[in-house]
Every structure is written in structure tokens, then in C-alpha cells.
Amino acid sequence: MKIPKPDIEFEIEKQNRESNARVRALLEAEGRPDLVAELDQRIRDVNLGLTQARNVWHSISPAQRTLLTLMMQVGSKLIREEKTSFYDLVAGPKVERRVTRRPTVRSLISRDLLCCEGGAFDPEAVVVLTENARFVFEKGRVSGS
Known part of the structure; x- marks a missing residue:
């Protein structure tokens, strides 16, 4: 019987989501909605590929x-x-x-x-x-x- 290998990409994504949630909760507990909004925007930019597009543009x-x-x-x-x-x-x-x-x-x-x-x-x-x-x-x- 083969033991199934964990999906590495799924695990990394899960850890990233959990880490982001912890940081978000910490910022909310500190009363910093401005930093929560900034974090949300950065996460959105990464997910949409905007951060990578900016990095490529500035690398050429x-x-x-x-x-x-x-x-x-x-x-x-x-x-x-x-x-x-x-x-x-x-x-x-x-x-x-x-x-x-x-x-x-x-x-x-x-x-x-x-x-x-x-x-x-x-x-x-x-x-x-x-x-x-x-x-x-x-x-x-x-x-x-």
C-alpha cells in the first residue's frame, strides 16, 4: 500500500493563509486598520500577479x-x-x-x-x-x- 504524498503547493498555500491570518489578527488587535488594509492590498497584488509584473518591469x-x-x-x-x-x-x-x-x-x-x-x-x-x-x-x- 502506497502512502499518498502531501500536495506541497497546497501545504505551502495553507501555511501562507494561516500566517497572513495571524498577522492580520495581530494588527487588528493592535488597533491598526491602516496596516490591515495595506496587508490586504499587498496580498491582493501578489495573488493577481501585479507585484511580479512590477518586479519584471523594474528588472529590465x-x-x-x-x-x-x-x-x-x-x-x-x-x-x-x-x-x-x-x-x-x-x-x-x-x-x-x-x-x-x-x-x-x-x-x-x-x-x-x-x-x-x-x-x-x-x-x-x-x-x-x-x-x-x-x-x-x-x-x-x-x-x-
Whole structure:
């Protein structure tokens, strides 16, 4: 007879809920409704992925932010020039040449902000925004950044 293994994720989530409830009760007992509200907001932000989106936005370089902003504004894709590491930004009939280079693109791919659509022989030849990039762009930026 096999002994069932506990669901680790369930146990961690259960412990987190219990810990949050204890902290919340402590703050309420201390008469700090302001801190209870702040705790509730932080927990909500974590659960909705907003905290992670902000962390990703602030972890990328200004050049990477600029590239994502440009791609979001024009709904475009990046196409690498043949035999170079430069990418052109293509939005319908418009082409903006040499907007970025391969290291920037690879960094954004590693963060699941861009994905490759270049095919089996050269996957990085064509790169587009991911849904995650759209979420990070919309929810991760703080006004003015």
C-alpha cells in the first residue's frame, strides 16, 4: 500500500493563509486598520500577479523598456536583418531599421516578454510580444516610468 504524498503547493498555500491570518489578527488587535488594509492590498497584488509584473518591469534595462514601449505602441514585430545581429521593427508597411540587437532580444525572451516565431532553422529571426509582455507593460509600470 502506497502512502499518498502531501500536495506541497497546497501545504505551502495553507501555511501562507494561516500566517497572513495571524498577522492580520495581530494588527487588528493592535488597533491598526491602516496596516490591515495595506496587508490586504499587498496580498491582493501578489495573488493577481501585479507585484511580479512590477518586479519584471523594474528588472529590465531602460533600452529594453523602450523597445517594449515602442512595440506596444505600434503593435509590431521584430525581424532580424540577414547576417547581422540587428533587428528591424516592422508594423504593417512601416519599417524602422536597426532598433535593437540580439542581446536585448534574448534578454527579453528569457523573461518571457518576447517569443520566437522564426521557424525551425532560425527561431530568433522573427520575434513578437508575448501576452506576459502586454501584462507587464500594462500593470508593471508605475506612472512616469
